[in-house]
Each structure stands twice: as C-alpha cells, then as structure tokens.
C-alpha cells in the first residue's frame with residue numbers, strides 16, 4: 001500500500017468519463033471550431049482513444065489462449081467440461097431469449113415507431129451476418145494460427161480447450177508444459193494490470209470524442225426508441241440478472257453489481273465486449289471469486305455468443321421498424337425473430353456496431369425493409385456503448401451462477417467488498 005491514499009481505478013475511470021463528457025460537450029456547444037476538430041477531436045483524443053482500444057485488443061488473444069489452456073487442463077475430466085459447457089451455453093441462450101422477448105413485448109406496448117418523422121438517409125451499407133450452419137463449421141479452426149491472427153474467438157476457444165485436454169493426458173511432459181502455461185498466465189494478467197493504468201486517459205478521450213460529435217437533433221427524431229432501449233437495458237441489468245443471481249445462484253446481487261462497475265465502464269467506453277474481455281475476466285476472478293477453471297472458459301465464450309443487450313436493441317428495433325412502415329407482424333414472425341436473434345449472436349464477435357449487422361439479417365428474414373436501419377444508425381453509438389455494458393454483465397452473471405453450482409466460487413472473496421481492488425499487488429502475489 002502506498003503512503004498516499006490513492007483513488008481506486010473505478011473512481012478514476014468514473015472521473016475521466018465525466019471530464020471527457022464535459023470537455024466534449026463544451027466543444028460541441030462552441031460548434032467544434034476547426035482547430036479543436038483537427039487538433040483535439042480528430043487528433044489527440046482520437047489517437048489516445050484508439051491506442052487504448054488497441055492495447056486492450058492486443059491482450060485478448062494471448063489472454064484467452066493462455067488462460068483457457070490453463071482452465072481446460074485443470075478441468076481435466078471431459079464429463080465436467082461437458083457439463084459446465086452445457087450449463088453455460090444453456091444459460092446464455094435463456095438470458096438472451098428473455099432479453100429479446102422482453103424487448104419485443106415492450107415495443108408492442110410502447111409503440112416507439114408510430115408517428116416518427118425521421119428523414120431517411122440513403123440505404124445503409126450493412127455487411128451480411130454469417131449463416132448459423134457456417135458458424136458451426138467455422139468453429140473448428142483449420143489453422144489455429146490464422147484464427148489467432150484474425151482474432152476469431154470461437155475457433156480459438158475450441159483449439160485451446162483441446163490443447164488443454166491433451167496437456168492433461170500427456171503425463172510428465174504435459175505437467176511441464178502445463179506449469180509453463182500457468183506462469184505465462186500470471187505474466188499476461190500482469191500485462192493486463194499495466195494496460196489498466198492507461199484506462200482513465202483512454203476513457204476520457206473516447207467519451208470526449210463521442211460528446212463532441214453527437215447531435216441532439218438525431219436523438220430527438222427517434223427519442224421514444226432510444227428511451228425504450230435504455231429502459232429495457234436497465235431492467236435487464238438491474239432486475240433480470242439480480243433475480244437470477246438471487247434465485248438460481250443464492251447470491252447477493254447487490255454485491256455483484258457493485259463489483260461490476262469498473263468492467264461496465266470499460267464496456268461502455270469501448271463499445272466492445274471483446275476489448276473489455278481482459279477486464280471482465282480479471283473482475284470475475286479477482287473481485288467475484290470465480291475460479292480460473294470456470295472463468296477462462298465461460299467469459300471468452302460469453303463475449304462471443306452472449307449478447308443480451310444487443311438482443312434487446314434488436315427486438316425493439318424490429319418492432320420500431322415494423323411500426324414505422326405500418327407492417328403487422330404475426331406470432332410466427334415474432335417467434336422467428338426470437339430464434340434468429342439467439343442464434344445469430346453466436347457467430348458474431350463482440351465488436352462495436354456488430355448488432356446492426358445481425359439486425360439487418362433478422363429484418364430480412366421476417367420481410368421487413370433493412371433500409372429502416374438508416375433511421376437508427378446515427379444514434380446507435382451511445383446505445384451500442386450501453387448495451388455492451390449489459391452484454392458483459394450478462395457474461396459475468398452466468399459465469400458466477402455456473403461457478404456457484406460447480407462449487408467453484410469462493411464465497412469469501414465474493415462477499416468481501418474490497419476483494420481484488422488492488423489489482424497490481426495481487427498480480428504480484430502469484
């Protein structure tokens with residue numbers, strides 16, 4: 001402990017967010033003069049923000065690979081692996097199902113798309129989502145090095161789990177390599193703590209750019225939609241997850257939410273579950289007390305296949321666009337939307353705006369015009385940031401519940417308010 005009382009990382013990030021919003025807002029108010037636009041918004045802030053995101057992304061592949069090999073070799077019994085996998089994937093799908101159903105219902109009741117006079121831009125050019133069958137085929141990497149170079153999460157997960165199992169089955173040789181991976185894991189986690197020191201600056205820059213470049217008029221045009229997405233996201237994070245944690249996990253949800261603040265702020269600033277992965281993993285292990293065995297497997301999997309916040313946006317956006325064009329959807333189409341949203345999120349990585357790509361696929365499946373997306377494109381960034389915070393909260397909630405059911409949650413750590421706050425000191429302990 002240092003002599004001076006240091007502000008916690010969470011507090012520093014929070015302060016950085018507020019200062020970033022104020023700085024960006026002031027620039028926005030004075031109309032973004034040329035010097036500010038060139039030197040600050042597109043200059044200094046953009047560089048600092050993007051460097052921060054790159055630093056986080058730099059950690060993802062080594063972290064997932066090394067920690068998953070450690071996790072899988074610790075979970076040596078294939079039966080346990082199958083059971084943990086089944087529970088995790090099942091819970092991820094159930095929570096996404098609840099999210100999209102909640103979203104569709106709320107859109108039916110509130111009708112955000114009625115009476116909207118959005119000026120429509122030209123049709124947006126949105127990439128196509130990968131079909132589910134292809135996702136299944138691509139899950140097994142033909143070339144693990146390529147999968148790593150491309151940052152493809154599912155193939156990396158499959159390869160790491162298989163390698164971990166092979167290590168356990170390889171006797172003395174496996175033990176040697178296994179302990180090498182353990183050391184490497186501690187070193188990569190140390191790297192995470194180093195990068196986190198830079199977080200307040202990165203967060204400041206990212207939020208400042210957003211505040212400087214957002215237009216209030218864009219939000220007002222589709223205000224009801226924006227508000228509804230926010231409300232349902234909050235309900236999901238503050239009611240659905242806590243209820244699951246309390247009822248299924250028999251855990252105090254307030255402690256969970258309290259400890260997730262820093263990770264949520266990371267997710268909010270970066271709008272990417274993948275970039276937030278190092279922080280989610282660190283939080284789940286050190287703050288919440290989940291063993292690496294479980295967390296190393298469920299958290300990277302969740303960052304890829306579990307996107308509840310995204311599902312909420314997609315459900316409400318579908319309702320919104322149908323109402324805007326005056327198209328009535330039948331029960332069968334609603335069901336199709338629910339299935340599509342659950343399955344489509346499996347193959348899409350947690351990166352900014354990917355939710356819109358999936359949405360385009362959902363809309364065309366149920367015969368709605370994909371051009372409708374143009375109306376919500378302009379304001380999507382703020383929603384993307386908020387839903388990413390919900391996405392990673394869902395990953396952590398399911399991870400905690402699965403760990404609890406497997407006896408892999410250290411209750412003392414979970415219940416200790418301050419556990420794991422001193423990231424740096426703990427990283428050195430191992």
Ligand code: ASP
Pocket residue numbers: 271272273274307309310349350351352353354355356384387388391
């Ligand atoms: N940005 C989100 C994530 O990374 C995905 C999305 O909704 O676009 O989790």
